[in-house]
Amino acid sequence: MVNASDTGELHLWEIDQGVSLKQVGAKASFFNILAILLAFPTVMLVDRFHPLRVTMLAALLIGPVQLGYYFFVHDYMSIMWLDCVKIPLYCLLSAASMPLTMQLYPKSKYGQFCAAASTIRSIVVAAGGVLGILVVDWLTKDSMLTDNYRYGYLWLGATYLLIFGAWVLAYYEWKKLGAEKSYVPPES
Numbered sequence: 001m002v003n004a005s006d007t008g009e010l011h012l013w014e015i016d017q018g019v020s021l022k023q024v025g026a027k028a029s030f031f032n033i034l035a036i037l038l039a040f041p042t043v044m045l046v047d048r049f050h051p052l053r054v055t056m057l058a059a060l061l062i063g064p065v066q067l068g069y070y071f072f073v074h075d076y077m078s079i080m081w082l083d084c085v086k087i088p089l090y091c092l093l094s095a096a097s098m099p100l101t102m103q104l105y106p107k108s109k110y111g112q113f114c115a116a117a118s119t120i121r122s123i124v125v126a127a128g129g130v131l132g133i134l135v136v137d138w139l140t141k142d143s144m145l146t147d148n149y150r151y152g153y154l155w156l157g158a159t160y161l162l163i164f165g166a167w168v169l170a171y172y173e174w175k176k177l178g179a180e181k182s183y184v185p186p187e188s
Helices: 021-049 051-072 076-104 107-139 150-176
Strands: 002-004 010-012
Touching (some): 021 076, 051 076, 051 150, 076 107, 107 150
Antiparallel strands (some): 002 010
């Protein structure tokens, strides 16, 4: 489909991406079943290697995988293969999230820390979403094609690499405060 903007520019929209609703449903079913099957092994890994280490590893690997979507997605099967790599990493993050907070936050103020983290996470996600849209719009402003969804993967990849950096800082602080042997969460 082609349409003209109020400035007289022509925009080309790719309507048919060659993926049917049946394929989308089959893909979602497959990856939901895969996530269920991975639940127990990922929890075992979190217990064995500590939730902070698992979170750092998953964040480190998700960044390049998201960048891979930008460079390697060309059809339905290329998305499937990348999703096969990404889903186990998200399962690791999910399995590590609650034990991580239980081990890092002070027990006497656990509820307050969870509420604060949730509030901050919501603000960062909202601001990051708006900033991501602005960045993608800026990157594609001179493009004839308006379906430049791949830039969203660049944004996600860069975001996860920043998240990994934040977890590295948290890891060194955790090690400085005693790690597995004697860590006591700071009260303030």
